[in-house]
Amino acid sequence: MTGDKRLHRIxxxxxxxxxxxxxxxxxxxxxxxHFCGYDYDxxxxxxxxxxxxxxxxxxxLAELSKMGKGFLDGQLWGTKCPKCGDKFFPPxxxxxxxxxxxxxxxWVQLAQKGVVHTFTxxxxxxxxxxxxxxxxxAYVIVDGCKTAVAxxxxxxxxxxxxxxxxxxxxxxxxxxxxxxxxxxxxxPADGWKPGPMNPEKERMKELCEPVYEWVKSMQ
Amino acid sequence: xxxxxxxxxxxxxxFDYPMHLEPESMVANCIVETQQDIPDFHLRDLQxxxxxxxxxxxxxxxxxxxxxxxxxxxxxxxHIRIENGGNTGGSALYGAFLAVKSGxxxxxxxxxxxxxxxxxxxxxxxFIALASDTRYEALAGGIYPIYYAAxxxxxxxxxxxxxxxxxxxxxxNRNNAADNEKTQWYRGEYQQxxxxxxVDDILKSRLISYPxxxxxxxxxxRGAAFCLVTSEEWAKKNADGKYVVIDGAGLSSxxxxxxxxxxxxxxxEMYGKGYPDMTEFAACRRSGEVAYDMAGIEYKxxxxxxxxxxxxxxxxxxxTQIYKALHWCDxxxxxxxxxxxxxxxxxxxxxxPGGGLMGYGHPVGATGxxxxxxxxxxxxxxxxxxxxxxxxxxxxxxxxxxxxxxxTGTSIxxxxxxxx
Ligand SMILES: [Zn+2]
Numbered sequence: 258m259t260g261d262k263r264l265h266r267i268x269x270x271x272x273x274x275x276x277x278x279x280x281x282x283x284x285x286x287x288x289x290x291h292f293c294g295y296d297y298d299x300x301x302x303x304x305x306x307x308x309x310x311x312x313x314x315x316x317x318l319a320e321l322s323k324m325g326k327g328f329l330d331g332q333l334w335g336t337k338c339p340k341c342g343d344k345f346f347p348p349x350x351x352x353x354x355x356x357x358x359x360x361x362x363x364w365v366q367l368a369q370k371g372v373v374h375t376f377t378x379x380x381x382x383x384x385x386x387x388x389x390x391x392x393x394x395a396y397v398i399v400d401g402c403k404t405a406v407a408x409x410x411x412x413x414x415x416x417x418x419x420x421x422x423x424x425x426x427x428x429x430x431x432x433x434x435x436x437x438x439x440x441x442x443x444x445p446a447d448g449w450k451p452g453p454m455n456p457e458k459e460r461m462k463e464l465c466e467p468v469y470e471w472v473k474s475m476q
Numbered sequence: 477x478x479x480x481x482x483x484x485x486x487x488x489x490x491f492d493y494p495m496h497l498e499p500e501s502m503v504a505n506c507i508v509e510t511q512q513d514i515p516d517f518h519l520r521d522l523q524x525x526x527x528x529x530x531x532x533x534x535x536x537x538x539x540x541x542x543x544x545x546x547x548x549x550x551x552x553x554x555h556i557r558i559e560n561g562g563n564t565g566g567s568a569l570y571g572a573f574l575a576v577k578s579g580x581x582x583x584x585x586x587x588x589x590x591x592x593x594x595x596x597x598x599x600x601x602x603f604i605a606l607a608s609d610t611r612y613e614a615l616a617g618g619i620y621p622i623y624y625a626a627x628x629x630x631x632x633x634x635x636x637x638x639x640x641x642x643x644x645x646x647x648x649n650r651n652n653a654a655d656n657e658k659t660q661w662y663r664g665e666y667q668q669x670x671x672x673x674x675v676d677d678i679l680k681s682r683l684i685s686y687p688x689x690x691x692x693x694x695x696x697x698r699g700a701a702f703c704l705v706t707s708e709e710w711a712k713k714n715a716d717g718k719y720v721v722i723d724g725a726g727l728s729s730x731x732x733x734x735x736x737x738x739x740x741x742x743x744x745e746m747y748g749k750g751y752p753d754m755t756e757f758a759a760c761r762r763s764g765e766v767a768y769d770m771a772g773i774e775y776k777x778x779x780x781x782x783x784x785x786x787x788x789x790x791x792x793x794x795x796t797q798i799y800k801a802l803h804w805c806d807x808x809x810x811x812x813x814x815x816x817x818x819x820x821x822x823x824x825x826x827x828x829p830g831g832g833l834m835g836y837g838h839p840v841g842a843t844g845x846x847x848x849x850x851x852x853x854x855x856x857x858x859x860x861x862x863x864x865x866x867x868x869x870x871x872x873x874x875x876x877x878x879x880x881x882x883x884t885g886t887s888i889x890x891x892x893x894x895x896x
Contacts, residue, residue: 303496347609377622382619386617396626403739405754407612438616439616
């Protein structure tokens with residue numbers, strides 16, 4: 258090590274004194290490859306094999322750990338460049354300014370509020386999120402950061418969301434937190450009231466109706 | 477840098493979901509079809525292979541290019557695989573361009589494929605979302621149509637556009653595909669609409685993420701494409717009358733998270749404060765400018781000089797946003813540009829006559845190559861033979877533009893193709 262402050266320290270011995278083991282440790286089946294069935298079409302001589310493949314991953318947050326630990330404690334940590342002052346959430350562990358030449362940023366605790374930069378109402382999503390549809394995914398500028406973070410905006414009718422609306426951070430119950438971005442979501446700031454219905458909102462509402470019906474029909 | 481690089485052949489398999497062909501057969505089919513057009517091209521001519529394949533998740537097979545390469549009988553020949561999200565095809569073409577331009581090789585094959593029908597569509601959406609920052613975005617439920625919708629909604633608001641304006645791109649490309657039996661649209665739901673898909677059909681289709689509906693989005697797909705990139709000397713000798721010159725090539729990058737574009741110092745330095753925000757594709761603007769510069773095209777005249785374009789229309793909104801990024805219109809003229817249908821077949825700059833991603837489908841590793849091949853067909857007058865009619869043939873086109881696009885605009889390439 259040269260003593261250059263921009264270098265991130267690599268801890269060579271880490272002992273995890275806080276552990277959360279409720280829902281995976283010990284009894285998660287890592288099945289690996291499992292050929293579990295087939296279909297055969299005689300006319301076209303087409304054979305299709307069903308492959309199930311499952312794996313438990315470890316996702317080290319390493320130098321971003323402070324952010325993850327903050328989530329567990331209901332705190333929002335971002336980073337700030339000591340040279341140029343740019344502030345980031347999601348955190349960047351080195352500054353993005355080429356002139357700052359990879360200056361290592363410092364952790365700063367952020368106020369748990371922000372402003373919606375843009376948003377959309379999702380009516381379709383990945384496998385893990387289908388049952389939450391329709392939901393609002395908003396890009397929120399948290400506490401004066403230079404960047405916006407995407408997360409779910411709840412606590413309002415999807416069609417009532419607005420550009421520039423003030424929002425607050427709302428945490429999942431402590432025992433449900435997993436040190437991940439999903440430990441919190443956004444909700445309208447206290448005192449915010451949606452504007453009156455208008456043709457655009459009616460249109461969004463109309464588009465949402467079949468999505469609500471479809472989600473209800475899912476097992 | 478006087479050595480000129482050419483495209484001297486290429487072909488695409490049908491794109492479909494599902495389609496029952498393995499990657500090695502798909503690539504073999506493309507090479508056979510290329511040989512039908514360019515009889516002088518033999519596998520023995522190849523000196524280097526660039527493979528274009530996005531996600532090993534779909535096949536649960538690392539290095540699947542090794543399977544294809546040895547199946548083609550090309551052992552001993554150097555190969556690399558390029559993976560660059562939705563811009564995988566464009567980036568592989570860029571790699572082949574560099575390889576020939578450098579003088580190291582004269583004949584380079586670019587072969588790409590994706591087998592997205594190996595998983596369900598919701599699982600596939602999630603697989604692709606693994607190319608976003610999983611720590612923040614995918615985990616929060618985001619998939620690409622959602623990210624694009626959030627960007628498009630702000631773009632729509634700030635430019636006075638409507639859902640109907642976006643729908644025009646979707647309508648155009650899908651109806652263009654009505655003549656092209658290799659497209660997924662032709663092979664599937666086209667049967668229901670033929671050439672008459674309307675704006676209303678698009679507005680009525682199911683919500684994907686506001687303002688995008690189902691018909692505003694391209695289709696997940698299985699398919700492959702092949703393109704032959706050669707020196708001009710080889711092309712002239714072996715593919716006379718059937719080659720085009722790659723006159724400009726640009727590749728550029730932007731942030732992985734769209735939310736990080738509001739004030740990125742490198743963009744501020746280049747284009748000023750507030751650009752690209754979350755509404756613009758700065759990497760498209762930049763790579764377009766690099767390609768225009770190389771080809772000697774003045775930005776403001778691009779819309780006049782380019783005769784036909786194949787644009788990465790994963791979403792109707794992104795095609796519309798790209799019109800502006802490529803300097804074809806600006807904030808004030810974009811509404812008029814869209815509403816006057818200048819990119820329709822009868823307009824001044826037909827875009828995606830082959831159907832684009834909306835029509836063809838989007839088997840990621842094959843897509844950018846498909847776009848280049850379609851543009852190549854236009855500039856070598858092969859469209860009437862390749863599509864089922866001449867309705868999507870842009871006669872006398874001299875200059876073509878090929879665009880390939882990844883992430884939320886995270887990596888974008890642009891190429892200018894010219895008749896020799
Ligand atoms: Zn800095």
